[in-house]
Amino acid sequence: MTTYSAKQIADFFLSKGSVSPKKLQKLVYYAYSWAMALLTESENDEPVRIFEEPIEAWVHGPVVATLYDEYRSYGYRDIEKKENISFDFGEDLADVLEQVWSIYGGFSGNQLENLTHSEDPWIEARKGLGPLDSSQNQIKDTTILNFYGSKVS
Known part of the structure; x- marks a missing residue:
């Protein structure tokens, strides 16, 4: 599969x-996680990674640092909708992305933060840290695959 x-x-x-x-x-995290769970064909296969950047377990949930840097100037303000963008993700990934938007798109950032805080991948990556301790601990693909994969079966 192509990585993006x-x-x-x-x-x-x-x-x-x-x-x-x-x-x-959080939407990008869920896209990564669900794509891995849904598109990895068997537990013996290499996990499907739709992008290579690491996902870190920050205080407010899973974060891709390069995306944080890209949009940090927005603070708490919404990033404007992007118009006239075309995508060539392939049918399977496009379907996963649409499902992630359909399921999670109606939630606020705070609601999605709370949801990720209740799930094993973020909890495991934050083990031993206080609630406000900063961290660059990476959320492990194996934990993502085990957690979300168990929801698919």
Whole structure:
């Protein structure tokens, strides 16, 4: 499968509507996680990664640092909707992205933060840290695949 950049995945969601940087981070995280769970054919296969950038377990949930840097100037303000962007993700990934938008797109950034805080991948990556401790701990693909994969079966 072709890999993309986290920004390309983010642009897909920004083509759907304006969202806060926090919400965008969580949508990109869920796209990565669900694509891995749904598109990795068997547990013996290499996990499908739709982008290579690491996902870190920050205080407010999963974050791709390059995306944070890209949109940090927005603070708590919404990033404007992007118009006239075309995508060539292939049918399977496009379907996953549409499903992620359909399921999670109606939630606020804070609601998605709370959801990620209740799930094993973020919890495991934050093990031993206080609630406000900064961290660059990476969320492990194996944990993502195990957690979300268990929801698919």
